[in-house]
Amino acid sequence: MDTQRLPLLREQDFPSSVPVVGPLIRLVRRFLYWLTAKWAVLFLIQQQNQINQIIENRLREQESILIDLDRDLALLARTVAEIEIRQRYLEKMLEKIQAADQTQQDA
Amino acid sequence: MSMIERLRIACISPLNPLQSGISDYTETLLPFLHEFFDLTLYSDCGVPTNPLIAEQFPVYPVSDLFKHYSQYDLRLYQIGNSPHHRNAFTVLRTLPGVVVLHEPFLHHGLYYSSPLHYRRELFYELGIPDWARLKYMEQALMNDDRQALMDIPMIGRIVDSSLGILVHSQTARRIVETRRAKSAFCRPRLPQIMVVAQPMSVPDSDEMPECRARFGLPQDALIFGMAGFIHPVKEPYLVLQAFAHLQADFPQAMFLFAGEILQETGDLLTFARDLGLGDKVIILGRVEPLERLHQAISACDVILNLRRATIGETSAIALRAMALGKPIIVRNIGWFGELPDETCVKIGPEDGVEELAAVMRALAISPEMRLRLGQEARRYVERECDPRRVARQYAEFLWDVYLSIGQSRV
Numbered sequence: 009m010d011t012q013r014l015p016l017l018r019e020q021d022f023p024s025s026v027p028v029v030g031p032l033i034r035l036v037r038r039f040l041y042w043l044t045a046k047w048a049v050l051f052l053i054q055q056q057n058q059i060n061q062i063i064e065n066r067l068r069e070q071e072s073i074l075i076d077l078d079r080d081l082a083l084l085a086r087t088v089a090e091i092e093i094r095q096r097y098l099e100k101m102l103e104k105i106q107a108a109d110q111t112q113q114d115a
Numbered sequence: 116m117s118m119i120e121r122l123r124i125a126c127i128s129p130l131n132p133l134q135s136g137i138s139d140y141t142e143t144l145l146p147f148l149h150e151f152f153d154l155t156l157y158s159d160c161g162v163p164t165n166p167l168i169a170e171q172f173p174v175y176p177v178s179d180l181f182k183h184y185s186q187y188d189l190r191l192y193q194i195g196n197s198p199h200h201r202n203a204f205t206v207l208r209t210l211p212g213v214v215v216l217h218e219p220f221l222h223h224g225l226y227y228s229s230p231l232h233y234r235r236e237l238f239y240e241l242g243i244p245d246w247a248r249l250k251y252m253e254q255a256l257m258n259d260d261r262q263a264l265m266d267i268p269m270i271g272r273i274v275d276s277s278l279g280i281l282v283h284s285q286t287a288r289r290i291v292e293t294r295r296a297k298s299a300f301c302r303p304r305l306p307q308i309m310v311v312a313q314p315m316s317v318p319d320s321d322e323m324p325e326c327r328a329r330f331g332l333p334q335d336a337l338i339f340g341m342a343g344f345i346h347p348v349k350e351p352y353l354v355l356q357a358f359a360h361l362q363a364d365f366p367q368a369m370f371l372f373a374g375e376i377l378q379e380t381g382d383l384l385t386f387a388r389d390l391g392l393g394d395k396v397i398i399l400g401r402v403e404p405l406e407r408l409h410q411a412i413s414a415c416d417v418i419l420n421l422r423r424a425t426i427g428e429t430s431a432i433a434l435r436a437m438a439l440g441k442p443i444i445v446r447n448i449g450w451f452g453e454l455p456d457e458t459c460v461k462i463g464p465e466d467g468v469e470e471l472a473a474v475m476r477a478l479a480i481s482p483e484m485r486l487r488l489g490q491e492a493r494r495y496v497e498r499e500c501d502p503r504r505v506a507r508q509y510a511e512f513l514w515d516v517y518l519s520i521g522q523s524r525v
Contacts, residue, residue, distance in 0.1 A: 075242060079275070081209075082208075082275045083276070089190075090520050093521050097521025098521075
């Protein structure tokens with residue numbers, strides 16, 4: 009199965025493991041299914057497949073958005089790291105200036 | 116502001132007892148880096164086995180950096196292709212800094228840290244959720260198909276978010292620059308990249324006869340050796356085939372494997388027996404401590420350090436052998452190709468058994484050639500890989516990054 013796609017729904021095949029008469033049982037089951045439920049099940053399968061397709065598309069969109077956000081995170085993390093460095097650099101400069109002022113005042 | 120002032124640096128790296136080349140690397144460099152910076156170490160090693168490191172530096176678990184990060188002027192990450200960096204990969208996502216990229220290729224490290232995070236990083240690189248590509252990459256990882264994996268070296272986030280990147284070879288630099296050119300961001304400032312040599316202390320040479328006696332090796336034998344992890348990428352089978360070619364002319368020749376034979380390498384001894392070399396090949400297994408490994412290398416006449424494919428890595432074992440004055444045989448690819456010709460013997464990237472046997476024969480015939488190559492190799496390591504010199508290059512780079520960002524306009 010392709011890991012990136014949701015599986016499509018399909019009709020049941022009504023197998024039977026009973027020896028000898030197994031194929032006959034299968035035929036009877038298929039006939040009853042055809043007579044009573046097939047039209048409704050086919051309709052539901054089609055509807056569910058459409059819903060699954062929509063969900064799959066939405067999930068793909070969300071995955072793409074997450075990747076974009078992840079890339080934004082990298083850029084933001086770098087920007088924050090740069091701002092941190094600037095802040096510390098300015099703090100050091102300020103300390104130096106204050107120390108120089110203090111020395112001048114003391115003199 | 117000048118280098119007389121000291122920056123406070125958080126250094127994130129594996130340390131021994133975590134068995135990694137980067138643990139040894141960092142421990143070699145730290146005492147010299149300490150001359151320039153106030154260092155605090157972040158490592159998931161527990162208590163460092165190196166008492167000098169444990170006594171001299173405060174050491175915290177990597178995840179503690181989330182609590183302490185505001186105490187430092189810069190963060191310095193030692194990053195390589197191993198799951199020892201699991202927590203560093205996580206911290207790096209939100210707290211970038213200067214990264215020393217030991218290999219510009221992080222597939223194994225990321226995957227074996229967490230397959231989920233590997234997927235995240237792959238999709239980050241691709242920019243789309245390509246599940247078929249993920250499956251292909253996972254298959255290539257399982258088969259250790261490095262050539263297939265090299266297309267996407269998985270360094271995208273590091274290149275995008277780092278403040279500076281240090282690498283150990285021009286080959287690695289090219290790989291990083293190629294990735295940087297593909298960056299999705301139009302940024303005013305790209306990370307600076309610098310090449311620094313891998314630091315390697317030059318130990319006192321051990322006397323060969325003494326070393327041979329220690330390992331029970333014959334004094335009159337001509338010994339070829341391979342050291343470190345014996346991985347298929349180092350081509351041990353090709354080497355043994357080439358060695359078999361020498362047997363007719365040099366019956367006294369022997370081959371020594373001084374390192375752990377990895378599981379994926381297979382049964383070298385059976386292969387050697389099949390070649391009729393059963394009594395000529397000696398496997399020591401993992402050789403510890405480092406002094407004993409030096410003695411094992413010193414017991415050899417020639418060290419082989421081939422690579423079938425390179426991921427831009429340097430080889431500490433090759434540098435160790437060179438520091439010990441041993442002639443080495445390498446392939447002319449990646450960092451190995453950047454070594455000066457007078458310090459080693461190079462065979463071509465595609466050369467096979469015949470070509471390798473020819474250079475082994477040339478070295479076997481000529482003790483003068485072995486001596487000359489060994490001396491040049493040792494001089495090269497003394498000159499280029501001196502840890503003090505490397506630490507100064509680090510210091511210049513880190514100050515450059517710090518000042519260029521600190522003095523820039525917001």
